[in-house]
Amino acid sequence: MKQHKTDVIIIGAGPVGLAMALGLSQQGLDCTIIEKKPGDKYAEPSDDGREIALTHRSVALLKRLGVWEAIARHDLGQIKTAHVLNRRFASPLSFTSEGTGKERLSAMVPNAVIRKSLYAVVRDVKNITLQFESEVTAVSTHANGGEVTLDNGQTIAARLIIAADSRVSPARQMMGIDVEKLDFKKTMILAKVAHEKPHNDTAHEWFQADRTLAILPLAGQHCSAVLTVEHEEAEELLQLDDTAYAARIENWFEGRHGKMTMAGPRNAYPLGANYAKSFYGPSFILVGDAAVGMHPVTAHGFNFGLRGVETLSDIVAGAKRRRQDWAAPALLAQYNRVQRLATRPLYLATNFIATLYTRRGPLSVLARQGLHALARKVPFARQLINRQLVDAGRS
Numbered sequence: 001m002k003q004h005k006t007d008v009i010i011i012g013a014g015p016v017g018l019a020m021a022l023g024l025s026q027q028g029l030d031c032t033i034i035e036k037k038p039g040d041k042y043a044e045p046s047d048d049g050r051e052i053a054l055t056h057r058s059v060a061l062l063k064r065l066g067v068w069e070a071i072a073r074h075d076l077g078q079i080k081t082a083h084v085l086n087r088r089f090a091s092p093l094s095f096t097s098e099g100t101g102k103e104r105l106s107a108m109v110p111n112a113v114i115r116k117s118l119y120a121v122v123r124d125v126k127n128i129t130l131q132f133e134s135e136v137t138a139v140s141t142h143a144n145g146g147e148v149t150l151d152n153g154q155t156i157a158a159r160l161i162i163a164a165d166s167r168v169s170p171a172r173q174m175m176g177i178d179v180e181k182l183d184f185k186k187t188m189i190l191a192k193v194a195h196e197k198p199h200n201d202t203a204h205e206w207f208q209a210d211r212t213l214a215i216l217p218l219a220g221q222h223c224s225a226v227l228t229v230e231h232e233e234a235e236e237l238l239q240l241d242d243t244a245y246a247a248r249i250e251n252w253f254e255g256r257h258g259k260m261t262m263a264g265p266r267n268a269y270p271l272g273a274n275y276a277k278s279f280y281g282p283s284f285i286l287v288g289d290a291a292v293g294m295h296p297v298t299a300h301g302f303n304f305g306l307r308g309v310e311t312l313s314d315i316v317a318g319a320k321r322r323r324q325d326w327a328a329p330a331l332l333a334q335y336n337r338v339q340r341l342a343t344r345p346l347y348l349a350t351n352f353i354a355t356l357y358t359r360r361g362p363l364s365v366l367a368r369q370g371l372h373a374l375a376r377k378v379p380f381a382r383q384l385i386n387r388q389l390v391d392a393g394r395s
């Protein structure tokens with residue numbers, strides 16, 4: 001079959017792969033995106049229930065990529081205040097954007113809106129080629145480039161190969177990069193609900209005895225009800241009809257937003273986390289969930305993916321200014337260093353929180369109470385968490 005040559009091959013047309021193509025095309029690079037699924041899934045993505053809390057830094061990058069305008073045409077929610085509750089509703093640990101110079105903690109955007117908007121922009125960019133219904137079955141690289149083989153036998157060569165091919169990341173496996181994995185042995189059920197009382201742009205993350213319930217504000221009088229339970233309980237809850245399920249959520253939230261009714265389907269996700277042992281190889285990098293797959297409790301998976309786009313785009317821009325090889329081993333090592341430093345602390349903290357807050361037993365309850373008391377008493381700790389939530393970045 002015919003051998004093609006492009007600057008960059010991106011494996012995966014998920015939100016991070018599409019954003020990466022935009023970032024690098026803005027630096028004048030020709031990008032080819034290879035995606036195994038058909039194109040209509042990307043032009044009109046279905047609602048997967050995910051409501052993505054975007055940091056200010058991510059919004060700034062999406063503006064730079066020319067995508068934010070399309071996103072902002074939709075009705076969006078925002079989080080101005082977040083309460084973290086341990087067992088009882090009283091004495092929450094609260095976060096606001098106060099002192100950060102921003103009027104909200106984060107914007108709330110449906111994942112389908114992000115994906116659709118990215119695709120709409122990417123489709124019209126001249127130096128991006130989208131190739132759907134093509135699965136990458138082999139990857140090989142050396143210091144000066146690499147090539148991928150597709151399931152139809154075609155091979156494509158490029159200076160740099162980027163894997164944005166999900167948590168499972170077949171390309172990561174093909175490159176022999178190990179990954180550490182965690183299974184939280186829980187299921188998260190997401191559902192959009194309508195309610196009687198206003199939510200005042202306030203998010204609640206409530207760690208109850210047998211479950212975690214997050215009620216996240218969306219546009220209008222709607223919230224995303226995010227429930228984390230054991231797998232068996234999730235199976236039972238998914239069998240309930242809409243009225244019974246909404247009543248459960250309303251009851252577990254102690255009716256604080258008034259009567260609740262379902263405003264969308266339920267989507268369920270088993271919860272895990274993954275962190276690749278390295279984010280690079282010769283002429284190869286990992287980005288998005290292929291590099292870092294986060295537990296959703298701290299809402300940072302896609303934000304980290306965008307950070308990777310920003311990091312690599314800036315490195316390429318610098319190399320081009322200096323007329324250097326923009327995929328030189330030292331620059332890919334720099335990407336690896338910067339991106340690990342940006343993600344590792346929150347990855348570990350998130351896993352700690354997800355484990356501590358969902359574990360039963362008196363010791364865990366005590367530890368959580370201690371942690372809350374500490375965070376309340378030490379303003380510096382709260383400010384640090386506030387800053388992480390807002391992540392104003394360079395905007």
Ligand SMILES: Cc1cc2nc3c(=O)[nH]c(=O)nc-3n(C[C@H](O)[C@H](O)[C@H](O)COP(=O)(O)OP(=O)(O)OC[C@H]3O[C@@H](n4cnc5c(N)ncnc54)[C@H](O)[C@@H]3O)c2cc1C
Pocket residue numbers: 011012013014015016017034035036037050051052053054111134135136137164165166167169170171188190269287288289290296299300301302303304305
């Ligand atoms: C319940 C939930 C809530 C979340 N909330 C937030 C939040 O509030 N904030 C936040 O920042 N993040 C959040 N996230 C995380 C966010 O959704 C992910 O980080 C993001 O979608 C990852 O995108 P990606 O492009 O890296 O991977 P994916 O979306 O998984 O895309 C990978 C693509 O690669 C393709 N592919 C795979 N293998 C091949 C192959 N061999 N050849 C060709 N194509 C291939 C796949 O078909 C797919 O299209 C949440 C996640 C969940 C589950």
